[in-house]
Every structure is written in C-alpha cells, then in structure tokens.
Amino acid sequence: MALSREQVAMRVAQELQDGYYVNLGIGIPTLVANYVPEGIEVMLQSENGLLGMGAYPSKDQVDADMINAGKETVTAATGAAIFNSADSFAMIRGGHVDLTVLGAFEVDQNGNIASWMIPKKLIKGMGGAMDLVAGAKNIIVTMTHASKHGDSKLLESCTLPLTGVNCVKKIVTDLAVLEVKDGAFHLIERAPGVSVDEIISKTAGKLLVEGDVPEMVF
Amino acid sequence: MAGFDKVVSSYEAAMEGLKDGDTIIAGGFGLCGIPEGLISEIKRKQTKNLTVVSNNCGVDDFGLGILLHDKQIKKIIASYVGENALFEKQLLDGEIDVVLTPQGTLAEKMRAGGAGIPAFYTATGYGTPVAEGKEVKEFDGRPYILEESITGEFAIVKAWKADRYGNLVFRHTAMNFNPMAATAGKITVAEVEEIVEPGELEPSQIHTPGIYVNRVIKGDFEKRIERVTTRD
Numbered sequence: 001m002a003l004s005r006e007q008v009a010m011r012v013a014q015e016l017q018d019g020y021y022v023n024l025g026i027g028i029p030t031l032v033a034n035y036v037p038e039g040i041e042v043m044l045q046s047e048n049g050l051l052g053m054g055a056y057p058s059k060d061q062v063d064a065d066m067i068n069a070g071k072e073t074v075t076a077a078t079g080a081a082i083f084n085s086a087d088s089f090a091m092i093r094g095g096h097v098d099l100t101v102l103g104a105f106e107v108d109q110n111g112n113i114a115s116w117m118i119p120k121k122l123i124k125g126m127g128g129a130m131d132l133v134a135g136a137k138n139i140i141v142t143m144t145h146a147s148k149h150g151d152s153k154l155l156e157s158c159t160l161p162l163t164g165v166n167c168v169k170k171i172v173t174d175l176a177v178l179e180v181k182d183g184a185f186h187l188i189e190r191a192p193g194v195s196v197d198e199i200i201s202k203t204a205g206k207l208l209v210e211g212d213v214p215e216m217v218f
Numbered sequence: 219m220a221g222f223d224k225v226v227s228s229y230e231a232a233m234e235g236l237k238d239g240d241t242i243i244a245g246g247f248g249l250c251g252i253p254e255g256l257i258s259e260i261k262r263k264q265t266k267n268l269t270v271v272s273n274n275c276g277v278d279d280f281g282l283g284i285l286l287h288d289k290q291i292k293k294i295i296a297s298y299v300g301e302n303a304l305f306e307k308q309l310l311d312g313e314i315d316v317v318l319t320p321q322g323t324l325a326e327k328m329r330a331g332g333a334g335i336p337a338f339y340t341a342t343g344y345g346t347p348v349a350e351g352k353e354v355k356e357f358d359g360r361p362y363i364l365e366e367s368i369t370g371e372f373a374i375v376k377a378w379k380a381d382r383y384g385n386l387v388f389r390h391t392a393m394n395f396n397p398m399a400a401t402a403g404k405i406t407v408a409e410v411e412e413i414v415e416p417g418e419l420e421p422s423q424i425h426t427p428g429i430y431v432n433r434v435i436k437g438d439f440e441k442r443i444e445r446v447t448t449r450d
Contacts, residue, residue, distance in 0.1 A: 047321065048247045049391050056449040064250065064441035065378075065392040071248040071301075072447040082390055084397040084425070085247070085273070086329040089322025093342065117347070123318065124300030130348065131322030134341040165345035 001193045002174040003216075008142050010035045011216055012101055012172050015140060016042050023047065023092070023132055025102035026070050028142045032101055043077070045097055047128040049088045052080025069128065089128070093135040100136035102129060104143050104168075106158045109205035111168040111180045113141060114160035126163060133164030145173035145202050152204035154178070154185055175199050177216065184208050189216045224384040224434045225413060229259035232407050232435040233372070236265050239292075241370035243328060243403055244272040244282060245396030248301070248444045251388065252281050253376040253409040255437040260374075261285055269293040271368055271402075273324060273395055278304050280442050289313060295368065297321040301444065320348060323365050325398050330367035332401025332430070337366045373403025376437075377426070380410040381417070384431030385424045393425065400430045409437040 003011070009031035016022065016032075018040035024030050036042055044053040046068040053068055054075035061075060068074045076082065091097060104115040113133055116126040133139055146152050154171070171178045176199045177189040184206040190199055192215045200207060226232050233256060236242075242260070246252035257276075260268075261284050268291050275294055276283030285291050286304045293315040299305050308314040319327070320342045330338050339362035343349050353364040375396040378389035386408055388396055400406050408431050 046391075048250075048394050056447045059448050059450050062443070062446060062448060063390065064443045065390040067248070067250045067391050067443075067445075069247075071250070071444040073443060073445070074447070076390075082393060084388075084393050085321070085325035085395045086398050089325050093322055093340065112345070125296060125298035125318045126320055126348075127298040128321035130320040130346060131342045134344070135322075162346045 001191065003191045006031060007218065008172055008174060010218055011177065012140055012142060013037060015099070015170070016040060020098040021045055021051065021096065023097050023100045023136065025100070025129070027103045029101040029103060030070070045091070046074070047088050047092065047132070049083050049085055050074070050076065050080060051083070051091070052077040054080065089131050092128070092131050095135055095137055097136050099138045099140065100132045101140045101142060102132065104141045104153070105160055106153050106155055107141050107143070107168050107171055107180070108155045108158045109180065109184050111166045112158050113163045113168050114158040115163045117161045119161065129163050133167045139168050140170045140172060141168050142172050145175040145199070150202070152202050154203045154205050156205045175202065187213050189214055191216055222383040222428065224428065224431055225382050226433050226435050229255055229435065232256060232409070232433050233259045233263060235405060236260065236263065236372055238265055239267045240265070240372060241269040241271065243368065243370040243373040243399045244270060245375040245394065245399040246272060246274070246281070247391070247394035248274050249276065249281050249442050251376050251392030251394050251396055252276070253374045253407070253437070254281070254439055255435070256374040256407055256409050257282060257284060260290070261288070264288060264290065266290050267292045269295070271295045271328070271370060273297050273321060275299050275302050275305050277301050277444070293317070295319055295324070297324050325395060327365060327368040328395065328398035328402045331369040332398065335367055337364050339364055369402050369404070371404050373399045373406040375400045375406065375408050377408050377410045379412045379414060379419065380408055380431070380434045381414050381419050381428070382434070383416050384408065384428030384434050385419055386410070386426035386431060387419060387423065388425050397426050400426045405432045406430055407433045407435065409435050411437070411439060
C-alpha cells in the first residue's frame, strides 16, 4: 500500500544523523521533525534566520517576532541562534547545512528538480528553494510517485521550469525510496505491499532495479 | 537635528524627499519585522511609480500590500508574493512588474549593494529561469551566474531598539532582511519600538551600526501575525 504523508516523513527521518543541521521545507518535510529517531540530536534551520527551531509555542508564548520560514509562530530550541537573512543564506549556500528536505512537482533522472512554478498558473515565487537546492550538501525530495491522474513525477527530463540542476540525491515517495545517480533512478526500497512492477510502471525516467528490493521497515 | 542625533518626530520628516519613481528597499519577512508606520506614510504621500525591493509584498490590507490599493508600486523585486490577492490581480492585469528573485540572492543583492560590491557570482538559479540573460562562469568546474546588487533611494527598516545615533538592535526573527536593507538605501529610515540614549546599547551587541541609518522614528506597531500556530 502507498505510504501516508506521516509514513513518508517517518521514512525520511531514518536518514537523519546525529549532529545534522537540517532545513525542512513546507508540507511533508515539516512532519519529519516529529519522527527524529531516539538517541540522536538534529538542529532545524529556518531560512528566515533561525538555527535551532523549537516547537510551536503555547498560547501564552506566541510572539509576533518569533516565526519560521512558513510564517508560523514558533519557539527557539535550547541553544538556538538567530541571525539575518544574508547570514542565513550564507550557511545554506556555503554548504554548511547537512540536509535539505523539500517537496517537488517533478524530479528527473539527472537530479534536476522542478518545484516552484507551473506556467500559466499563478506564480507565487521560489522563496528560498533555489538557494537550498544549490547549497545543501544533501537533498532529499518527498513527493507522491505519480499525480492523481497517474502521471509519473519521476521523469527522464523535467517538463516544468527548474528549481535547480543535478542536485537531488534521494527521493522518498509514497511508493519507494530511490537514489539518483549516474543519470538514472536506483530503486532502493519499496513501500510495504507495493510491487516492483507497480513502481516500474509509475516511473517514467530510467529506473535501475538490482536484485531483490527490500520493503521499508518502520 | 544636531551632530549624530538621527531622531525625527514625525512620519512626514521620516519620509521627506521620497519622490515618484524612487526605489525603496524594505526589511521584513512576511509581516514580521516590517516598518508599519513608514509604509502608511508612503501611502499617505501617494508617491507613485515606486520600485519596491522586499522579500514579500504584505497582505491585502497590511504591510506593503496597502501600497497596491492606489497602484503606487510599478515594480517589485521579491522572492515570494503568494499571500496577496490584489497583487495577483495587478500582476495578471499587467499593472505591476515582478522580478522573482531567490531569497538568498535577494539578501545578498542588498548586502552587496550596501557594501559597494556591484555584482557577485552564485550557483543559486543556474539552469533555471532565473539565469536567463545572465553571465555564466565556471569556478572549479561548477557553473555560477552573475547577479547584480541593489541599492535604492530609500531603505525602510524596522528595529526593536535604536539609540539617538541610529545604532540598531533587532528582536528575534524580526531581524530577517532588515540589516541588509539598512545598508542599501541612500537614505535609510528606521522605525523602532524604543529609542534610548547613546551609550545605553552595549556596543558589541549592536546589529546595525548608526553609520547606515539617517533617520530614526519611534513607531507604534500592530505586529500582526500571519499564521498563529500553537501546540495547545
């Protein structure tokens, strides 16, 4: 069965390592913070200028001057640092953020990502996504494997305007975990109960399947 | 005003000299850390054909969004404008130009502008629509695009505290773009919650030194929150 949003987030959380600085995008990536494995510490970076994002505040703690990049009220975790936007993107562009997790409309077999613009629909802007994909050491994309109409989102070549090129290393979809390297998607794991054939049929780009592909373990 | 005393007592004085066609660089992230009273003064003045450089464009009835009501903004350079229905309408009607700019590139454009650096190379945006028409150069085998810096006739920022000399301290994430914006204006105006005497701010804790700031005004802030999220 296809994974729920929470399960996708749980699977991404298994990629976290002790001491990681992580930037989580809006949507499923945000949920990853709820599933940080026991025994490890990660620090969340919010690109409006906060390293060490904490939980949402209690009603009494709500402070208009304390928000995250999604413009939600948040708190600062113990040991947090707050800084300006140029410093925030210096740490992003300078390759100091260990992992970025973000959503996408499309990813292709060369690691290109399209996530910010659908022509002829309203264009709202890229925010910090282009900086994040250009700068993070490691990028994981979360998305559904195919659209509601069944169209694959894992393509030979992205059709939508790009957010970044040759940057996506790993994809966690509702059906599979895939690595992107050497011009192909490599199937690493499949969702419990999802067949390799289904993943093949829903992957438009070049897909390499080697040996028995294990099911994800939660 | 004498010596280094930057304090002005009216919004009229704070925005004196702003004229049609000027470029205004504004601090703020969403509605967080925005110079509310200075924006209202620009609306009152009805200055037109403005180019506004800001991460966002407020919401329909608050922040920079109020400058859309009377079509005061001709062009906006921003990273994300998705919170504003009136903006969408003016964009679709061709009444406003928008230059969508990656958030880090926007911050760096302001920072570089204030630092006298006319342009810089960045990997951000390479291979995307942002790179169209821009010079590409490889360093160590990786392609980068040339981005030009930004300065403006005015910069408007919001700070927590200022002393009379214009030294500024920001509070929490209301800092955001404000320090960079402050450096990039020919005339920089800071609207602040509290003005103290010189010497009351710890010198090593000052975020923006007064050399960048021309005018300081004490404001009253609504501090509207875009998305109140709580764990309760």
